[in-house]
Amino acid sequence: MRRIAAIAAVTWTELVRMKVFYFLIIFALLVIGNSFFLAKFSFEEEFQMLKDIALGAMSIFSALLAILATATLLPKDIEDRTIYTILAKPVSRTEYLLGKLAGVFLLLTLAVLLMGAVFGVVLLLRTQALLHLTELEMQGLPAQELQAALGKIRRAGHDPNLLAGGIVILVKAWLLAAMTMFISTFSTSAIFTTISAFAVYFIGHLQATAREYWLASNESALLTKVALGLLALIFPDLQAFNLVDDIVAGTAIPLPILLKTVALGCGYIAVYSALGAAIFHQREL
Amino acid sequence: MRLAGFWALIIGALLLFGLVRLPLEKSLDASQREVHLRTATLDIGLREQIGQLSYAAALSGFRSLVAAVLWIQAHTAWEETAWGRMAGLFQSVTSLQPRSVLYWDLSSWHMAWNAAIAARENPKEPSEFLRLRAEREYHRLGREFLEQGIINNPDSYLLQERLGILLRDKFADHCGAADAFAKAAAMEGAPPYIKRMGAYELSQCQGREREAYDLLRKIYAMGKNEHAPRVIALINELEEKLDIPSGERLAPVPSGRDYPPFHDGEHGHPHSH
Structure with missing residues (x-):
């Protein structure tokens, strides 16, 4: 465990030195810039679009970070020959792989937390500004009307379901990192890993459709059925983690469903890590 | 040979x-859909509307982001009073985010109120017949947005209320409006004034006067907060019309008092303020 933690810490430092957190500046600019631009809309539209854009950007950045950061780890260590120094010590290949993955998970967690914090602060500031403005505009009107208007703004600005959205985004990013690491264990270059991971990402979003068609259709040709079956069984169902779109639309996620989704993500991570470790054991370095 | 065996094992x-995960994913998928998660269907028609790139982005899990961008485009179209383009963009946005009540509501309002009025007063169209036909077309479009929105959000009282307002103000369909308000009032979180609005419309629905009278009496019996002069006046009117025995009648509204102003949300469309 200590060895895994040490490798995770080194991986984390390595990734931070690659200046991956610079994307946060772009994210902050995007969210803050949008909050100014969206001020011309009604407050309901403004909050809806701010959530749409911020959570959408969080999903994009975390997915990109998960794939790109993980894809470079093994090839870089092999190229720099640091992997030989590490594996010459009493560190198993599984520990090495898990340490690397833990380092990426740490990075992704911090990235999602920071993006969430930027979004939260912008949302809070806009809510407060609107509350203040409404109070000024509605001066002299009955207290009941003022409270109703303020309540509407508060409800639009403070949505506890957004937290569930952040959790789902993080689990999906972890899953993508584990999947990329799995590909990386048999890939020969970072480019191949990146392209393959993106291909799996897109196929993963269509997997649910393939599965439904495979299970429901009785008329398809045998070859089509086999192809759809393989697609459904081998590729992950990434649509299961696309709950953010509905969260920003105001749909609440019940806790059991959130837990089931997180558990499914953890299952994927465990299997991809185990298979990745098995392949890495066989690999000639 | 050993390597091939290893890969076969993997x-x-x-x-x-x-x-192993197939039944779990199927069950999770069903549970998610049960609570209205992931219900949007991205069909080929939508791809033609929003373009290949946006469609690919929507398929890859960025539906809400694409919807927000299209909504901003629709807003620009509004500023340019390009109503046809707006209608197309609204179709795309609501297809991408069918669970967003706000998008359905605003799309309907823009079509049935703004676009319809612009069509009626279009200075480029000399024919009054064509202007009125275009106006009616936008009313119909606004109604369709609400009806589709209700199908996608059966738990939203707001869309039912908006449908009631639209039927009342643009279609003069008092019976339809009364039914829509009644459905809205029965939903969780609906403000109490919606029930009154339903009763007002029902009182103007021919053949359902008795039903309207019973409903108004029921509202009146709910307490002092519901003793609005308009409620009392309508009860009095219906008592006359239905020839209710004098012993069962309600005391009339004091003379000289007209119907009171509507409460917030009771008159026109709220976005029209």
Whole structure:
């Protein structure tokens, strides 16, 4: 465990030195810039679009970070020959792989937390500004009307379901990192890993459709059925983690469903890590 | 040979995991849909509307982001009073985010109120007949947005209320409006004034006067907060019309008092303020 933690810490430092957190500046600019631009809309539209854009950007950045950061780890260590120094010590290949993955998970967690914090602060500031403005505009009107208007703004600005959205985004990013690491264990270059991971990402979003068609259709040709079956069984169902779109639309996620989704993500991570470790054991370095 | 066997084992393990997770994913999928998660269907028609790139982005899990960008485009179209383009963009946005009540509501309002009035007063169209036909077309479009929105959000009282307002103000369909308000009032979180609005419309629906009278009496019996002069006046009117025995009648509204101003949300469309 200590060895895994040490490798995770080194991986984390390595990734931070690659200046991956610079994307946060772009994210902050995007969210803050949008909050100014969206001020011309009604407050309901403004909050809806701010959530749409911020959570959408969080999903994009975390997915990109998960794939790109993980894809470079093994090839870089092999190229720099640091992997030989590490594996010459009493560190198993599984520990090495898990340490690397833990380092990426740490990075992704911090990235999602920071993006969430930027979004939260912008949302809070806009809510407060609107509350203040409404109070000024509605001066002299009955207290009941003022409270109703303020309540509407508060409800639009403070949505506890957004937290569930952040959790789902993080689990999906972890899953993508584990999947990329799995590909990386048999890939020969970072480019191949990146392209393959993106291909799996897109196929993963269509997997649910393939599965439904495979299970429901009785008329398809045998070859089509086999192809759809393989697609459904081998590729992950990434649509299961696309709950953010509905969260920003105001749909609440019940806790059991959130837990089931997180558990499914953890299952994927465990299997991809185990298979990745098995392949890495066989690999000639 | 050993290597081939190893890879067969890895692929076998992946397939086995696939078989194990298949029922779990199916059940999770069903549970998510049960609570209205992931209900949007992205069909080929939408791809033609929003373009290949946006469609690919929507398929890859960025539906809400694409919807927000299209909504901003629709807003620009509004500023340019390009009503036809707006209608197309609204179709795309609501297809991408069918669970967003706000998008359905605003799309309907823009069509049935703004676009319809612009069509009626279009200075480029000399024919009054064509202007009125275009106006009616936008009313119909606004109604369709609400009806589709209700199908996608059966738990939203707001869309039912908006449908009631639209039927009342643009279609003069008092019976339809009364039914829409009644459905809205029965939903969770609906403000109490919606029930009154339903009763007002029902009182103007021919053949359902008795039903309207019973409803108004029921509202009146709910307490002092519901003793609005308009409620009392309508009860009095219906008592006359239905020839209710004098012993069962309600005391009339004091003379000289007209119907009171509507409460917030009771008159026109709220976005029209």
